Amino acid sequence: MVRSKRSDLAAAALTLLLAWLVIYPIVIVAADAAHPSALRDFFTRPGEWAALWASIWISLVSVILAAAIGIPLAFLFEWFDFPGRKTLGALIALPVVLPPLVGVIAFLFLYGESGFIARAVQSLLHLQNAPWRLQGAVAILLVHAYSMYVYFYLFTRAGLAKLDVSMLEAAQALGADRRATLWRVIVPLLRPSLVGAAILTFMTALGSFSAPYIFGGGFRVMTTQIVATKLNGDLPLAMVETVALALVAMAGLIILRRTEGDDILVALGKGIAPRPRPIRRASVRWLAAGAGWGLAVLLLLPHLTLALVSLVPYGAWTTEVLPPVINFDNYRRLFSETERLRPLWNSL
CATH class of the missing domain: 1.10.3720.10 (MetI-like)
Structure with missing residues (x-):
């Protein structure tokens, strides 16, 4: 009896939570959208x-x-x-x-x-x-x-x-x-x-x-x-x-x-x-391995690009094909300056 009552309370609490997080925002958006002039503008533009x-x-x-x-x-x-x-x-x-x-x-x-x-x-x-x-x-x-x-x-x-x-x-x-x-x-x-x-x-x-x-x-x-x-x-x-x-x-x-x-x-x-x-x-096997590694590098190039750009000091790279200077100054500033570290902590 007690277990059944707890289950009912948990189900009711979950229902209320879903209603607040899901249904309530939908109702608010739908109510704000039910504006005659806004509907007319949307359908005529x-x-x-x-x-x-x-x-x-x-x-x-x-x-x-x-x-x-x-x-x-x-x-x-x-x-x-x-x-x-x-x-x-x-x-x-x-x-x-x-x-x-x-x-x-x-x-x-x-x-x-x-x-x-x-x-x-x-x-x-x-x-x-x-x-x-x-x-x-x-x-x-x-x-x-x-x-x-x-x-x-x-x-x-x-x-x-x-x-x-x-x-x-x-x-x-x-x-x-x-x-x-x-x-x-x-x-x-x-x-x-x-x-x-x-x-x-x-x-x-x-x-x-x-x-x-x-x-x-x-x-x-x-x-x-x-x-x-x-x-x-x-x-x-x-x-x-x-x-x-x-x-x-x-x-x-x-x-x-x-x-x-x-x-x-x-x-x-x-x-x-x-x-x-x-x-x-053997030739086909190594060809497949080479093609696989080449494809992996191609798909990972954006990741590698991020890693490289993160090592370029601000203003050091302008018109060159590759950055002329690479160091860890950006990371030092990130962890030493509070205003830069705070967004990272907020994200975590």
């Missing part, structure tokens, strides 16, 4: 619909690009054995630890107009101006693809690790070739993992602000549109834009969840995942 459509297609293309990078990497590192596979597999997942803003800044220092790559190309080709301008939808998609492929990589690797080898053996015994086994056995079993990665990528891209804000330029998505509207003092219209973005997110969640299907696939068998296949030919 082409810029609002353009920003909303930009958010949708940027998110969809981000899912496609992230899947195109993450899924093949997952198959490579989960199913094939070559020198350095475990180390590389862990290194390639490192972009997930970068906060969104930090990743965008790292991308800017590496591939931006004044970044390492642009300066190197400009110096090599003796150009007067930067060879490219990293701005607009293409720049946003590049940042999203780099930072979000990890979702597909991790989800797909987890799904492959749970596959039952007996299912693959049964498919081969029934005469299915590798392509048929992939599309009729492996992909259906991986569908929950792929849908989960797609949902996470779509939601992250839809709510992305750092990349559109820094690289967008004149290209507006709904997140930057909301901030611009708020800064202009039109709070009711900003609330309408927020509700519109939330409705798109809910619609995307429902659609992606339905692609998972109603059927539940259960693998009954040995419960043993396929072992990584060793690459027999």
Whole structure:
């Protein structure tokens, strides 16, 4: 009796907490958005619909690009054995630890107009101006693809690790070739993992602000549109834009969840995942290892860029391809000056 009463109290407390943290903000936003003039402005201004459509297609293309990078990497590192596979597999997942803003800044220092790559190309080709301008939808998609492929990589690797080898053996015994086994056995079993990665990528891209804000330029998505509207003092219209973005997110969640299907696939068998296949030919094995390390370095370049830039004193690096001075002065100032250390403690 006492235990049941405690459970009821805990459930009531949890319900009140969720109502305060989730339902109450939604009600406040919806109430502020129910303003006739704000609704009229939203539905009649082409810029609002353009920003909303930009958010949708940027998110969809981000899912496609992230899947195109993450899924093949997952198959490579989960199913094939070559020198350095475990180390590389862990290194390639490192972009997930970068906060969104930090990743965008790292991308800017590496591939931006004044970044390492642009300066190197400009110096090599003796150009007067930067060879490219990293701005607009293409720049946003590049940042999203780099930072979000990890979702597909991790989800797909987890799904492959749970596959039952007996299912693959049964498919081969029934005469299915590798392509048929992939599309009729492996992909259906991986569908929950792929849908989960797609949902996470779509939601992250839809709510992305750092990349559109820094690289967008004149290209507006709904997140930057909301901030611009708020800064202009039109709070009711900003609330309408927020509700519109939330409705798109809910619609995307429902659609992606339905692609998972109603059927539940259960693998009954040995419960043993396929072992990584060793690459027999030495030349191919070392070629795969070299390609893997090269890809890992390419994907980790933004991390390495951050580490290098953090060692450059303020004002010491201007037009040179590489920084002329490297020391630990920035770290000394960070830990010795209270006003610089306080944001770090606040974040922790």
